[in-house]
Amino acid sequence: MNGPFIKDSDSYDKIILRILISIMPIIAYSIFKYSVVAFFNSDIAFIQTLRPVFIILISLFTSIVTEILYKIIVSRSKIKESLKISKYIYSILNSIIISLILPINIPLYIVFLSSFICTIINKIFKSNIYSPYLAYLIIYILFNNILSDNYIIYTASNVYNQVVNNNLLSFVVGNSSIILGTSSILVMLFSFLYLCITNTIKYEISLSYIFSIIIMYILLSSLNNNIYDYNYMSLICNSILFTSIFAVNDIKTSVITNDGKILYGTLLGIVTIILCSLNLSSINVFASVLIINLFSNIIDNYAIKMKYSNSTKVSAYIILSTLILIIPIFISKFIL
Amino acid sequence: MRGVKLDSKKNLIINDKFVDLTNTDKVYIPLFSNNIVCDCKVKVGSRVKIGSVIGTREDIDFNILSSVSGRVVAILKKRIFNNMLVDTVVILNDKKNTYLKYDERINITNYTKDEFCKILKKYSITGMGGGDFPSYIKYTNNNTTLIVNAIECEPYMTSDTCICSKYAKEILDSIDAIMKINNITMAFIAYSSNNIIVESSFLKYISDYPNIYLSKMKDIYPMGWERYAIKSILGFEYKKYPSEVGVVVNNVSTIYSIYEVLKYNRYPSSRVITLAGDGLKSSINILVKKGTLLSDILGKFNNIDISNSKIISSGPMMGTLLDDTDVIVTNNLSGFTFLEKTKEKCNPCIRCSRCIKICPVNLLPIFILNNMSNKDKLKKLHPERCVKCGLCSYVCPSKIGLRDAVKKAISEVEK
Numbered sequence: 028m029n030g031p032f033i034k035d036s037d038s039y040d041k042i043i044l045r046i047l048i049s050i051m052p053i054i055a056y057s058i059f060k061y062s063v064v065a066f067f068n069s070d071i072a073f074i075q076t077l078r079p080v081f082i083i084l085i086s087l088f089t090s091i092v093t094e095i096l097y098k099i100i101v102s103r104s105k106i107k108e109s110l111k112i113s114k115y116i117y118s119i120l121n122s123i124i125i126s127l128i129l130p131i132n133i134p135l136y137i138v139f140l141s142s143f144i145c146t147i148i149n150k151i152f153k154s155n156i157y158s159p160y161l162a163y164l165i166i167y168i169l170f171n172n173i174l175s176d177n178y179i180i181y182t183a184s185n186v187y188n189q190v191v192n193n194n195l196l197s198f199v200v201g202n203s204s205i206i207l208g209t210s211s212i213l214v215m216l217f218s219f220l221y222l223c224i225t226n227t228i229k230y231e232i233s234l235s236y237i238f239s240i241i242i243m244y245i246l247l248s249s250l251n252n253n254i255y256d257y258n259y260m261s262l263i264c265n266s267i268l269f270t271s272i273f274a275v276n277d278i279k280t281s282v283i284t285n286d287g288k289i290l291y292g293t294l295l296g297i298v299t300i301i302l303c304s305l306n307l308s309s310i311n312v313f314a315s316v317l318i319i320n321l322f323s324n325i326i327d328n329y330a331i332k333m334k335y336s337n338s339t340k341v342s343a344y345i346i347l348s349t350l351i352l353i354i355p356i357f358i359s360k361f362i363l
Numbered sequence: 364m365r366g367v368k369l370d371s372k373k374n375l376i377i378n379d380k381f382v383d384l385t386n387t388d389k390v391y392i393p394l395f396s397n398n399i400v401c402d403c404k405v406k407v408g409s410r411v412k413i414g415s416v417i418g419t420r421e422d423i424d425f426n427i428l429s430s431v432s433g434r435v436v437a438i439l440k441k442r443i444f445n446n447m448l449v450d451t452v453v454i455l456n457d458k459k460n461t462y463l464k465y466d467e468r469i470n471i472t473n474y475t476k477d478e479f480c481k482i483l484k485k486y487s488i489t490g491m492g493g494g495d496f497p498s499y500i501k502y503t504n505n506n507t508t509l510i511v512n513a514i515e516c517e518p519y520m521t522s523d524t525c526i527c528s529k530y531a532k533e534i535l536d537s538i539d540a541i542m543k544i545n546n547i548t549m550a551f552i553a554y555s556s557n558n559i560i561v562e563s564s565f566l567k568y569i570s571d572y573p574n575i576y577l578s579k580m581k582d583i584y585p586m587g588w589e590r591y592a593i594k595s596i597l598g599f600e601y602k603k604y605p606s607e608v609g610v611v612v613n614n615v616s617t618i619y620s621i622y623e624v625l626k627y628n629r630y631p632s633s634r635v636i637t638l639a640g641d642g643l644k645s646s647i648n649i650l651v652k653k654g655t656l657l658s659d660i661l662g663k664f665n666n667i668d669i670s671n672s673k674i675i676s677s678g679p680m681m682g683t684l685l686d687d688t689d690v691i692v693t694n695n696l697s698g699f700t701f702l703e704k705t706k707e708k709c710n711p712c713i714r715c716s717r718c719i720k721i722c723p724v725n726l727l728p729i730f731i732l733n734n735m736s737n738k739d740k741l742k743k744l745h746p747e748r749c750v751k752c753g754l755c756s757y758v759c760p761s762k763i764g765l766r767d768a769v770k771k772a773i774s775e776v777e778k
Contacts, residue, residue, distance in 0.1 A: 030766065031753035032679040032702050033518065035367070037760045039713050229716060283716035284727065331727065335743065 042278060043116050045227045049218040050123055050273075054083060056214045057207040061131055079207055082138050083126045089142035090122030091115055097150055121145050124273060125159035127208025128266075128309070134173065141166045160274055160313040167310050174310075206309070208273075209265035219272045229276040231285070235292030236271045236299075239351055243300045246355035266309035267299065274316050282323050286340065287330030293347050294326070295319045297354055304358045364591055365723050366583035367754065369680070371557060372518040372639070373646075381525055381648040384663055385633050386458060390431050390654030391441050391451040391691045394418040396487075397495045401427050405452055409435045414463035414486065414630035417452050425497055428487050429454055430632035430653040432461035441656075444676035444696045445683050451691065454654075462629045471625040472540045476502070479544045479625075486630045488621060492523075492587070492614030493677065495695035498621070501613070502545055504606040509550040510596060511538060513561050513615040514580055514587035515697075517678025519639035522697045523615050524560050525648040526635055530619050531564040535572050537622035542574060545611075551578040552615070553592050584680060585723060585752040616697075637698030640679075642672030651692050657699060658688040672701040680753045710761040718755035718765050724748045728755040732768040738775060746772035 058079050066076040091112060098109035112119075125145045129138060145162035152158060167174050209215070222228045240263060275281065275295055282291040298319055302311035333340040394401045394417070401418035404426075405411065411429040418427035429452075437453040474482065483499035490496045492512060511534070515523040527534065538550045554561040556579045565577055578596050580586045586595070589612040593599050601607040613621075616634065623631040632652055639646030644666065651660060657674075661667055675682035676690060679700050718728040727744055734740040746769050755765040 030675065030679065030682060030684065031757050032673070032675055032682065032684070032700070033369070033757070034707075034762055035758050035760075037758075039710065039760050042713075042715070042760060226717070278713050278715050280714070283714050283719055283729065285719065288716075331730065331744070334725075334727075335745075 039278075040116055042227055043120055045222065045225050046273070047116070047120050047123070049221045049227070050120075050127070050208075052214050052217055053127065053208050053211070054123070057127070057210045060210050061207070078131060081135060082129060082131075082133070082207065083123065085135055085138045086122045086126035086142040087119065089139050090118045090146045093143055093146040094118050097146070101150075118146050118149055121149055121159050124208070125162055128159065128163055128206060128269070128313075130174075130206050137166060137170055137173065140169075160316060163313055164310065164317065206265060206269075209269045212264050212268060215268050215272060222272065228272070229278075229281060229283075229288055231288040232276040232281055232292040232295075233271040235289045236275050236296050237268070239293040239296030240267060240299060242351055243296065243355050246352070247300070247304075247358060250355055250359040266312045270312050270316060274313070277320070280320055280323055282327045282330065284327050284330035284334065286333045286343075287327045290330060290343065290347065291319065291323070291326050293351070294322075297350055300354060301358065301362075304362045364581075364583070364586075364594065365721050365754070366581075366585055366591070367721070367757065368582060369516075369518050369584045371516075371555075371582070373521050373524070373558075381529070381635055381650050383650045384655070384660060385650055385652050386456075387431070387652050387655045387659055388456055389436075389656075389659070390429075390454050390456060390652050391656060392417045392427060392429060392454065392654045393441070393443055393449045393451045393691055393693060394427060395443065395447075395449040396420050396425060396427060397489065397497065400449070403438060403450065403452065405435050407435050407437060411435060411454060412461045412463040413632050417454075423497065423500075425484065426487050428630050428632075430630075431456040432459050433457040442686070442690045443693055444685075444690065446686060451654075456652075465627060465629045467627050468625065471536060471622070472543045474540075474544050474625065476545055479541075482624055482628070483621065486624045488617065488624060488631075489694055490614055491616040491620065491634060491695055491697070493681070493695050493697070495693070498613065498617060501606065501611045502541075504611070505609065506545060506606060506611040507548050507609040508597065508611070509538065509541060509545075509547045510578075510589070510592055510605075510610060510612045511550060511552045511615050511618050512587060512589065512592055512612055513552055513554045513558075514592065515558070516555060516584045516587040517680055517682075517697070518584075519646065519700050520637050520678045520697050521639070521646065522635045522637045522648055524558060525637075526616050526619050527554075527561045528564045530622070532568050533622045533626075534615060534618050535565065535568050535575060537618050537625065538575055539572055540625055541618075541621065547611070548574065550575045551596050552576070553578045553580050553596060555580055555582050555586065557582045585750070585754070588723065588750060588752065591723070634692070634694060636692055636696060638667075638701070639698065640672065640675075640701035641703050642669055642701030643667060653692060653694050655692045656688075657685075657690045657692065660692070661688055669701050671704055673704050675700040675702065680757065681751060707762055709763055712761055712763060715760055717758040717760070721754045721758050723752060723754065724750055726755075726769065728765040728769055729763075731772045732763070732765060735768065735772060735775070741772050741776055744772075746776055749773065 061079045062076045065071060094115045095109050098104040099106060122142045125141050141162050144165055145158045148158040148161050223230045244263060282288055295315060298315040299312055302315050333343055394403055399420050401420045403418050404416050412432045413429060415429045416426045417429050431454055433454045433456045435452055436455045438450060439453060440448045441451040443449055480499045480502050488498040490498060513523050513527055542550055552565055569577060580595055589605060593605055593610055599608040605612050620631040633650050634653060635648050635650050637646060637648050674685040674688060676685055676699060677697055682700060712729055722728060726749060731744050731746050749769045753766045759765060
């Protein structure tokens with residue numbers, strides 16, 4: 028062993044803990060919005076105002092219990108050993124994430140099922156942050172009628188009202204979504220900043236993803252003579268922003284090379300735009316992340332070639348830029 | 364510039380005091396210089412003086428000199444700082460300190476450039492910051508700028524700070540002489556921004572030297588790497604050697620050695636090293652003869668107990684774990700770090716990409732590790748560009764020994 032003989036104190040558990048900390052303001056805001064504000068500003072029953080708390084707690088409880096049972100039944104661990112909850116920090120994170128991507132009006136048994144499936148996927152794929160999104164995909168297929176995209180339309184009209192009525196501050200602070208985790212753009216950006224400062228996430232992926240989406244969105248809107256496409260705008264500000272912070276830059280499975288991160292983020296943006304043009308829904312945002320993640324290793328290997336060959340690098344970025352310009356034209360001609 | 368801010372762990376209360384342990388009984392002179400094995404020029408029983416030729420590096424006709432006067436008693440294998448076993452000439456010190464040659468000069472600038480290079484070669488001056496590169500070669504080029512490296516970014520190590528504190532005036536005289544002899548127009552003394560001792564030591568005299576500047580560097584590791592120092596001070600980048608941009612970089616201890624050569628026309632036979640680390644009660648700087656064994660040094664202190672410590676040659680970032688204390692202090696070794704023995708658990712890679720982001724030479728350490736069995740792929744990843752700073756291993760949240768892997772990859776590629 029030849030050192031170095033001092034090491035940075037950071038660890039995987041600490042990284043996960045920081046992601047959990049970054050999610051806390053999002054949870055706090057969603058509880059504030061759907062419990063406190065709802066209680067004082069509407070006629071709904073008190074018990075209904077506690078829905079966000081129920082959703083998060085059910086998801087959390089289901090995940091921990093599933094983990095404990097899995098440890099006892101499948102891994103044959105001792106009960107005392109299995110009850111150490113601190114070992115399940117990854118599952119705790121994933122259970123919170125899945126509760127945050129579900130709409131507020133979701134039946135509670137679906138919350139339970141989602142968290143259960145998420146934890147099992149976690150076990151199968153060995154602590155993969157995509158498990159909440161994969162679980163969401165499964166739940167979406169199983170309960171398509173319940174998880175329909177009605178709330179998206181509601182959200183879009185909300186965005187329209189706020190922007191048109193010059194209530195932009197309200198829009199940014201967070202009245203544009205009925206999904207728990209995506210309530211406030213400002214709070215999500217605050218979380219993103221915290222994760223960047225603490226060197227927790229691969230922010231290059233998030234930024235290239237968001238930038239590529241914004242460029243294509245502007246082009247698409249211009250081509251369709253509709254500068255403010257509120258459906259897209261709603262999706263960008265909610266699901267896409269949330270995904271760019273908590274999903275696209277997954278530590279374990281996303282790319283790791285410097286150029287690879289830009290390629291990955293941009294390609295992800297292209298796939299997201301294509302899928303969302305077919306059907307404007309948050310499920311397509313999550314699906315695009317899962318699809319592009321399958322190509323992580325290929326992208327990394329290509330990025331290594333780019334690193335040591337300037338011509339490969341230049342041609343890759345030219346192709347990428349061309350795709351960003353051509354895709355919106357293609358979509359507006361053949362899809363929309 | 365990529366790097367991390369480390370806890371320097373330096374006892375900056377240390378002043379110019381060091382313990383003189385030059386009165387050693389034996390020295391072990393390695394027949395090894397700058398990774399090249401040298402030929403032995405003495406036999407057992409030969410009498411030597413300080414500065415006598417012990418061995419020669421044949422490729423550049425560069426000598427290895429004796430650091431004590433006395434008698435050669437054996438030629439045997441001993442370990443040096445990187446755990447490598449090399450042939451050494453064992454000299455029994457007669458403690459008379461007889462120099463082969465010694466004459467004091469009043470004006471140390473009274474040399475031509477050619478004489479200067481010859482005298483550096485004659486007295487085997489090599490880089491004392493770790494490189495062990497023959498210094499005269501650096502001065503054969505036409506340089507315009509001299510950078511004196513007093514950054515000492517390795518945690519715990521304070522030998523350069525100690526030299527600056529004790530010999531600030533002599534170092535400035537030496538720099539001034541080097542500049543005049545080599546037609547160098549300006550010189551910078553680079554030091555870490557948190558090192559107030561170096562700053563205050565030079566500030567006392569710097570006004571007398573109009574072309575020598577103090578250059579405060581960012582307190583990050585590896586700021587002491589000459590590529591970073593040049594970039595930070597002059598804004599220059601270069602391909603292979605600083606001489607491409609007319610710059611010569613010398614460690615501050617090397618500069619003081621050059622002073623000794625210019626002033627006294629004699630071989631600088633000793634150097635200051637640091638003994639430090641959590642395994643010691645307090646850090647200490649000591650003056651030792653080049654070729655002294657660590658075990659002999661430790662034997663002089665009754666209050667040092669290192670039974671529960673791991674011993675590292677040099678600092679904890681770039682140093683090597685030593686098997687025992689039977690290790691020679693060479694010209695390029697700045698000290699030893701003693702850290703408590705701990706068991707470190709290595710976890711699987713979580714693909715956080717920190718090793719890639721931090722690497723100062725843009726390597727892909729984790730890919731090098733993963734392709735260890737594939738020589739063709741390894742070659743494409745250029746592990747030979749590694750500067751062995753250890754940052755990849757330092758930042759790894761899974762505590763993977765990436766630096767070791769890259770070192771292994773270098774030897775695989777070179778096979």
